Amino acid sequence: MLLLTHPACLRHDNGPHHPESPERLRAVLAALEAQEFSILVRAAAPEASREALLRVHPAEHVDRILSIRPPEGRSVPLDGDTAMNAHSAEAALRAAGAGVEAVDCVMRGEFARAFCAVRPPGHHAEPDTPMGFCLFSNAAIAARHAVAAHGAARVAVLDFDVHHGNGTQAAFWDDPALMLASSHQSPLYPGTGDASETGVGNILNVPLASGTDGAGFREAWEERILPAVRAFAPDLIIVSAGFDAHRADPLAGLRLVEEDFAWVTEAICAVAAETSGGRVVSMLEGGYDLAALARSVAAHVRALMRSS
Numbered sequence: 515m516l517l518l519t520h521p522a523c524l525r526h527d528n529g530p531h532h533p534e535s536p537e538r539l540r541a542v543l544a545a546l547e548a549q550e551f552s553i554l555v556r557a558a559a560p561e562a563s564r565e566a567l568l569r570v571h572p573a574e575h576v577d578r579i580l581s582i583r584p585p586e587g588r589s590v591p592l593d594g595d596t597a598m599n600a601h602s603a604e605a606a607l608r609a610a611g612a613g614v615e616a617v618d619c620v621m622r623g624e625f626a627r628a629f630c631a632v633r634p635p636g637h638h639a640e641p642d643t644p645m646g647f648c649l650f651s652n653a654a655i656a657a658r659h660a661v662a663a664h665g666a667a668r669v670a671v672l673d674f675d676v677h678h679g680n681g682t683q684a685a686f687w688d689d690p691a692l693m694l695a696s697s698h699q700s701p702l703y704p705g706t707g708d709a710s711e712t713g714v715g716n717i718l719n720v721p722l723a724s725g726t727d728g729a730g731f732r733e734a735w736e737e738r739i740l741p742a743v744r745a746f747a748p749d750l751i752i753v754s755a756g757f758d759a760h761r762a763d764p765l766a767g768l769r770l771v772e773e774d775f776a777w778v779t780e781a782i783c784a785v786a787a788e789t790s791g792g793r794v795v796s797m798l799e800g801g802y803d804l805a806a807l808a809r810s811v812a813a814h815v816r817a818l819m820r821s822s
């Protein structure tokens with residue numbers, strides 16, 4: 515199994531006291547230093563090509579993000595909760611590039627699974643708007659790359675981050691080759707993700723009430739999401755792996771524990787074994803309690819390794 519990351523992802527900083535901090539990725543990488551993860555094949559995430567970015571974002575968005583390179587120690591706010599420092603443009607390119615590289619490796623058959631330990635996250639970045647700590651729509655870019663560069667007929671992005679992946683949804687909205695299936699707390703930021711939002715039949719939103727625990731989460735996946743993914747029969751599954759539905763997370767009110775993330779990962783891998791030759795690319799999204807994030811990523815990666 516492949517693990518992609520890059521030091522630039524540790525240098526991107528939204529500013530002091532911001533929950534989407536470099537410490538998040540430091541905690542994740544420290545957890546993955548444990549002996550049980552020594553068999554992971556580690557590689558540096560390359561920068562995404564302009565061609566790959568343009569499959570999701572208009573040139574104006576790409577040029578805007580890449581043009582914001584403030585001097586060391588300064589930062590430029592993009593909105594109320596997203597900012598860029600001297601290293602953010604490179605981090606955004608590496609985060610998107612990790613997904614593209616993971617897709618290349620998995621679609622070529624070099625690995626069945628890949629995990630991209632990157633930031634900034636991506637699922638809130640809409641085609642023409644950075645938002646919600648996200649600059650480029652990493653999972654959507656990876657999905658479009660699988661279609662354009664590898665001839666995948668159908669790609670599913672499965673998103674268990676506690677927030678709705680509005681950016682992925684916007685990118686996929688009218689593209690029947692791409693499916694987004696998401697469980698998320700509602701009501702909650704960003705306010706989208708109602709069950710009535712279905713695109714061209716390729717979007718499945720399963721909102722969960724604040725306080726939902728692992729049993730309610732597993733029921734949503736077992737009864738709603740996984741059967742729909744099976745019916746879609748993707749050639750590749752991409753996971754928007756956010757861990758902020760953990761009960762310890764400060765930004766939301768779901769009540770999952772590490773075992774729930776392991777369970778959903780194994781369930782996703784089981785569907786992948788049936789429909790996509792076992793191919794799963796997972797990309798880090800949210801997760802803001804450092805200890806819970808580290809334990810949850812370890813449980814997720816352990817499950818990816820176990821079923822590969």
Ligand SMILES: [Zn+2]
Pocket residue numbers: 675676677756758799800801
């Ligand atoms: Zn989130």
